[in-house]
Amino acid sequence: MDDRQPRITIAHSMEVSYTTLDAQAGLSYDTTIRLTVDPMGMYPDPQAVCLLWIASNHIFKGMSEFDEFRDAFEEHALRNWSMLIDMFPQVFGQADAATRRMFAKAKPVAKRPPWSKCPRCGKPIWAEEGRTELAETRRLLKEHPYPLWCRTCGQRFAYSDGQIECTSRFGIQETLDTLDALFPVDQPSIDTILIESRAEGGE
Ligand SMILES: [Zn+2]
Structure with missing residues (x-):
């Protein structure tokens, strides 16, 4: 089977709490983390996407915590994810719980195509009902x-x-x-x- 698709970039915008001072000064920061993966890959691509999703539920306390995390994530998410989990317990929580989510067994999608949604996060897999032409x-x-x-x-x-x-x-x-x-x-x-x-x- 050699119908390899090009790699895709997944981006999640992270939540960072700014100081009042930054907000008053009108400063804004890029708080997006990007991950380039093989959409047909079964390991470690979906597992790294899962880690990015878990991290998107964390509120980073300021840009220095965020910058440190982004650099480590981009370096280790695909190659050394277990070290990444251990480095940031405040983001990933218990290592075994994070690992269980990463390796959750394959599940049927919710609703029939083309309106199917992810059974875990609820995002449309193809089209959004009532919105996509x-x-x-x-x-x-x-x-x-x-x-x-x-x-x-x-x-x-x-x-x-x-x-x-x-x-x-x-x-x-x-x-x-x-x-x-x-x-x-x-x-x-x-x-x-x-x-x-x-x-x-x-x-
Ligand atoms: Zn999902």
Whole structure:
């Protein structure tokens, strides 16, 4: 199997508490951490994405704590993650709990494609129901027909017979919801366009 996809960059913006002084001075900082991974990789790529996701729930106390963490993360997340976990217990908590999350077993996704969501973090895997246009939805599905893990939290997805497993039983209600979500954004009616242009010009 040699249909390797190009590496992708995952970015999470971290929460850093600034001092009042910085805020008054109007200083702003780049608090994003980026990680370049192989989307078809099963180790250590999704596990490092999981660590980045765990870190995004931590509030860094000032830029020096953040800078130190970012440098260490970029250096060790893919190669020496266990050392990284040990270095920052305030970010990752208990090492065995963090490791359990990193290596959580593959799970079925929530809801049917293309509206499937990650069973752990709830982020859409392809399109967002009611928001993503049909043409864009089609492009996303063609581009990533077999997502192996969540690009937000690194959760691995379960497959059987080459198909992604999902919790949905494809009931009538869900199919109706899917249709509702599809039509309004696909072909805006003249009425919708008129209302939108009035709203823009009105205020
Ligand atoms: Zn997720």
